[in-house]
Amino acid sequence: MGPLQVNEDSTAGRGILNERVRIPERVVFRRFVRETVVLNIATGKYHGLNPIAGRMLETLQEVGHVGDSAKRLAVEFNVPLSEVQADLSDFCRDLINRGLIEISSK
């Protein structure tokens, strides 16, 4: 079963916090000292993430659930949960729009 169709309702506002996401096989990333580089093999494009965004992506890969990822990151960075939830929601929408993550069906 493939990834769900992305609909505006699920990703709008804070709805995405209830979703699970996955990184498709066509997307790989490697961490550098000050940057994480993401490669979309299908498009041949490389994308650069700052260290915090890189850690967000790693956490999404490890945890899957966006809301749970936010909780983990809030503890890791010692930042209010609401702040992380907002940043992570925006980040996920950006990655989805770039085809770098997908909302998963499970």
Place this chain on the structure above:
Amino acid sequence: MTATADQVGGGVVPGPRPRQSGTAFGLSIDSDVPLSGIHDRRAEHARGHCSIRDVSLDELEAQWTVDATVRVAEQLYTTGATAFAIDHAASAGYRIWSFGFGTYLVEPEGGTIHCVRPAGPATKVERVLVAQALPLSASLQGLEVLHASAVVVDGRAIGLLGASGGGKTTLATQLIVRGHSMFTDDALALAANEEGVLAFPGPTILHLDPTRAVSGAHEPGGEVLGTTDKTHLRVERAEGRPLPLGACYFLDRGTDDREVVIEPIEEDAPRLIMSNAFVRYHRGPDRLMRVLDASAQIAAQVPLFRLRAPTSAGPAELAEALESHVGRTVRA
């Protein structure tokens, strides 16, 4: 595009020729075409193999009977005429054509290069074989090739990267004049994994800008093979063995600094490494992954520095600064 006899200068009728063998760019090479500067040594460290075949235009065109091709690289004269072109066909490989410099077909896996030699001096053939076809062969066979020159300092290969015309060869030449061994010019072949980054020597030929003088009374020592857009000098003092890549210096000339400044690079490392890939048009999924992985390995294991120099700083000053920095900073 079909290369014609006129475009290749009438062509050279190939015939039986003694085979030459050697190594360069991490490849063991056997060649119908005479090559200057490939290392005459056993290929125990080679990571791939390339056969260079001397063929006729008809023979090459017969191999290039393909349905679909993509032009992946091109340079034009100011008149708009094509000076240089690389076409790709998945079934046949990469065809490299350079006006007056011959036509070359690199097979898809990189193991064979078919060469239609132009009339004229051998330096014309070597200009394309060494500058384009062999690095492509190395890339197709899994090596990562950077647009870089390199010299040997304290037993390690030291990479010199930067924009075309930015002074890599001039700096390498000055370091050779100061007693270091040449490692490669213009293309640096690497094999990178968790255990380290190994650099493979290129041919022992410097491609010098004839408008730039090497300061100092001493020449790097060697034989001038000929002149095309560059002066091609076969260097006497050159390293033929693979060596660990000790460091990479990115040259940034014409800065506002009052003197030469060398500083470590961390933030721009991925972009600098990947943007200095030599064979940018080879973009299959495996290659894209390899570029990313090799860049990550290089950034993790090889010290990277930016060498900033004002326009007033000459090659000797740059070479002295770099030599001193390597001695203080780069560890074996």
